[in-house]
Amino acid sequence: MAEKRTVAFHTLGCKLNFSETSALGRLLEQDGFEKKEFEDTADVYVINTCSVTDNADKECRQLVRRIQRRSPESMIVITGCYAQLKPKEIAQIPGVDLVLGAAEKFNIPEHLASLTKGDSTKICSCDIEEVSGFNSSWSVNDRTRTFLKVQDGCDYTCSFCTIPMARGKSRSDSIANVLENARKLADSGVKEIVLTGVNLGDFGKGPDGNKRHEESFYDLVQALDLVDGIQRYRISSIEPNLLTKDIISLVANSRKFMPHFHIPLQSGSNRILSLMRRRYKRELYAERVELIKQLMPDCSIGVDVIVGFPGEDDASFQETFDFLHALDVSYLHVFTYSERANTAALDIKPIVPIHIRNERNKTLRNLGYMKQQYFQQLQAGKTRKVLFEGHSKNGMMEGYTDNYIRINTPFRAEWVNELVEWSI
Structure with a gap:
């Protein structure tokens, strides 16, 4: 009997990527592969990339070099957002055998079947406008909780973001299929499901990205609340303009949806929000936080914020700091703005010097630490x-x-x- 081929995975980036890596692993196991840890020697290494920051690109290159030193005869496959955005750039990295774009990553078994080490790098990609279809995926690293992908892609055009170019138009699973997956996960012993997507609140567009909204995220949350076996749900991240009062109220009255929201803000300055092409003003964000705290005083609220965006002068940053300082939120995820190719933000001036971006990042990280400590102190004894x-x-x-x-x-x-x- 022939030995099984082995495969190892490494994931960069978001929870959505982790759920998709798990799905790729199941596909290859069904195709006869045996999964190995990434630090082990394997026949095939798959790196699922992110491209939100320059660091993810650099990390991908470092991983390829590590694999080459350890196992020069192994196949190296790169997929994910970086692979969709810059396939030719990746193909130039010595040691990479296969680059799979957004439309091809879930066809990985077929591609590996026809791949030979030593051939020139094979690129399987297409224009992102051609990407359609929805692939269900969930992470299975731990029985305790799993990241379940219910939505993919984004129709928003935020001026700093490459995700729509990397993942295509907004499209969703059906509620019926999500419920079926949730029941399977419950049967396997999972107690907590974290709902993930690129723009989760936009759930409802069909798998081909059409504009029909026959189902909404509120409908999904309502239906999941009734599934037996799953004891906890979390909403991974949701845009403030899509976090409706109905959704907040449902979570407040649910025994299964946890009192925990992660709501991207990006800036506390309305002028900067406009330059970012965000779809809300800070006043709406404050209203959402106020309603959550009114209905769920112990609710945890996480915030994404970007510092050093072009045009962010001292006054704009101070606005952001003061807004967050006054806001009843629990923790901050602070990102330093980095220039991304083909984004509208490249045309915005003046550019904020790197050392000032780093100083502002440190200032907000300190604020975030204090917010987190304060929230936990309020919970002491409960x-x-x-x-x-x-x-x-x-x-x-x-x-x-x-x-x-x-x-x-x-x-x-x-x-x-x-x-x-x-x-x-």
Whole structure:
């Protein structure tokens, strides 16, 4: 009997990428491959890339060099956003055998079947306008919780963002199919599902990206709330203009949807929001936060914010700082603006010097740390349910409260994948 071919994966970027890497792994296992850890020697290495920042591009190159040093005869496949945006650039990296764009990544078994080491790099890509269809995917690294992809692509044209060019137009799974996947995950022992997508609140456009909105994200959330077996849901990230009062109210009254939102802001200055081509003003964002806290005082709210965007002068940054300082939010994800090819932001002046971008990043990260500490102090003495994860790290285990406070405690096998009452 012939030995199984082996494959190892590495994922860069967002939760959506992690769910898709898991789906690619299942496809190749069904095709007869055996999965290995990325640090092991494997016949094929698949790197699922991000291209939100320059760091992801550099990290991809470093990973290819590492594989080549360790296992020069192995096949190297690059897919994901970087592969869609810059396939020819990737093909120039020594050691890369196959580049799969957005339309081809889920056809990976067929491509590997016809690939021979030593051939010139094969690029399988197309114009992003031609990408259609929706591929269900979910992560399975841990029984405790899984990232379930329900939406892909984006029709927004934010001036700093390459994602629409990398993932195509907004398209969604059907509610019926999402429910079926949720039930399968429940049967496999998963207790928590994190809903993921590129523009999650835009859920409802068909798999071909058509404009029919026969189903909405609110309809999906309502339907998932009734699925037996899944004890927890989280909404990974949702645009403030798509986070409706109905969705907030449903989460507030649900026993399954956790009191936790992640809502991108990007800037606290309306002038900068306009330059970014965001679809809301800071006043709407503040209204959403106020309603969430009114209905769920203990709710955790995370915020994405970009510093150093072109045109962000000292006054605009101060506006952002003051707005966030006054806002009742729990933690910040701070991104330093980096120039991306073919984005409208490249035409906006003046450019913010790199050292000022870095200073502003540090300032907001410090604010975020204080916000997180303050939120946790407010929770001290309260009892919340913690879902503990299955792995032991240095004799410790971790889990999250319903409102997203991370808890570390000595490992206890009986707590794995169980909800435990915890005094914070």
